[in-house]
Amino acid sequence: MLDSQIKNCFIAPDNQNREQVEIIFDNIIKQILNYLCNADNFPPYPPLKIFAASDFSIPEAGFSLSQIQNNLALLFQHSMNPSSSKYIGHMDSISNIYAILGEMIAAAINNNMLSLEMSPFLTQLEYALIREFCDLFGLPRTSGGVITSGGSLANLQALVVARNETLKLNNGNLTNLRQTPVILCSEIAHASVAKAAMLIGIGSENVIKITVNSNFQMDVLDLKQKVMEYFTTEYIPIAIVATAGTTVTGSIDNLSEIAAIAKEHNIWLHIDAIYGGALVFGGERRHLLNGIEFADSISFNPQKWLYVAKTSSMVLFRNFSSMVSNFRITAPYMKEQEDFINLGEITIQGSHNAEILKLWLSLLAIGKDGYHQLIEYGYVLTNICLTEIKHCDYLQLVMEPQTNICCFKIKLTNYEDDFINSKLHDYLLQNGFFVSLPRFQGQLCLRMVLLNPFSSKNVIKSCFSLIDKFYNQHHVKGN
Template sequence: MKVKESGLFGLTGQPVIFASDVSHTSLHKAAMLLGLGTSSIIPVKSSSDSKMDLDDLKKKISQAKNEGKIPFAIAATAGTTVTGSIDPIRSIADTAKENGLWLHVDAAYGGALIFSEAYRDKLNGIEMADSITFNPQKWMYVAKTCAMVLFKNRGVLETDFRISAPYMNETDFANLGEISVQGTRHADILKLYLSLQHIGLKGYRELLHESLALKDEFIKQVKQRHYLELSGEPDTNVVCFRGVPHDVDEAQWDHWNLELQQFLLNEENIFFSLPAFRGSRWLRAVLLNPFISNTLIQRVFEKIDEFYEQG
């Protein structure tokens, strides 16, 4: 309540949040909106599979305390944007609890795995989160905008965030306009409700399984080619890979992958994004379209072979 009424000026140190160095940029935007500044997001090293390094997390928490900073939250990621990786949420939750920190899980993409009995264990520990971001506009195929944040204790919103609007009637339900940044809003929940009614939990489970099977086929095709490499093993249906042709100077690999991207777009009308990752350019495939088939994936890799053989 002190911060709510008086702002951050009365604090003795800088409040800080810990997040993986491959977490989404929205965390930095949130820090700016809160008045904390982007420097309040302390990056934690990630593994070769782009998962938060627990040892480095503990090290960074201890270091921040020694520097007089005020750790207050950890943001774990369930489905990184570039590589589709999921942090070890349960272990991160244990660390948050040991240090008395708020645990937020950015499950904007990977949260949909909860609908699959076969794959929901990838989200193991998410039930320990204090808050969760989830965007049905991603893996649930709902037209944007459809995004939400879930809280373990809704009462926190009322006590720490609520600004009463005097022109509103008193009600028994939470008025989102009084407890969130946005006031008037569209009925975005209607799109989610209708999608659940039309597709159903069984339908979503089948869509998830089909896209993950396509991801497996895509990875198999990458591994069969010596001139391609994966960024790591993804937990979702996002695959990050690149060409590493040994007959091309390594300094030219970024340009080679850019040309491959354009070749596939022109020849097959297939688009892979080209994000910067680990100091290089990688190709990123999202196996989301339910009309993708193994045959299409195989044809795409035949075209990649064609591009490679052209030199």
């Protein structure tokens, strides 16, 4: 016979242990809410504690609920805290309530997105929502796509399909190529592009970097030159990768001009809209994505500006049937379907979680108008930041933001720039604010990502008051 403690780790299908299950749920959910509802009382980024491996050892006998809660208390204490209104450093948004519940419900029903048979409702839901996002991005009715676990997988699948379509290699065999395939992208494109090139047999050294202009957008003239340079008997471009929302500055490439170049030379155009794709809900700001409708593939992450818990990503294709023919590997152990292709046959992952559920619930709860409001609020906070930066003659703005990301540097005559910006970053962290410190164009800068709906004008002004205090302290020391 199984020990009752073991059986009570599961929910009995005949209702026999409901009381014990409710006690567990009640205690754990209260603990989660006590943390999240008081997130401003915890540091946005706690000091790093190095644990011993023995702290994570597997017990011989299962822990009691109170012991498990003690371990969860450690988790909360030592975790990044994007729910804090003073966490303004990365593209890690606070999760909306329905995304959190969606993650829990997906785990509870434990359907497998491998096939229609194993996820009859959720497979249809994914196909339907992907259709809606294709429409939002302006893709034709021939389009379609899949949900992926993160943007790197979305970019990877897009470039696999681009390679196979361009080189007529639906089996992925590169051994008989006479030309070296190359990918063209901005010099500040996401690292996942180079990683994908390595994984698909092209090699990261064959990712050709295009220079950027003063707004850190891909330089279209340099792109034209590089396209001509690499259209030879030795090389063949398999894709141009444009970016709608670069990681550090949030810059959006001139998508229409890049699309025209791709069309002229018959090169696959992939647009990494992992961040900026949320602007499809941006109302009057939707024009920033003009040209995205000409893409052959688009990657987008709702886990960022749509406030869906990680991971939530998708890759869309202009020609869905072409993607299927260039990517599908049939699985004989899955029941054949007439109405829907089993998702496990057309994604990199086979068995995978129902990540579509938390996205669906988020969309139902917030709606298009709600997302428009959230995006506009991010721009309100961004403008407050810009005003503060421009009022300080010792701060240098890296670029006028196109999205809700502000990058700037402090400059003091008697200090080396990297040193003083690193000191300022640490000072803000010690005083309860987290901004990130990326190295960009060879120098450290401070980066604010204005995502949190509970960040406010007062929060932003308090942060800049600390920056001013830091400046006054070090300006006096420097002199």
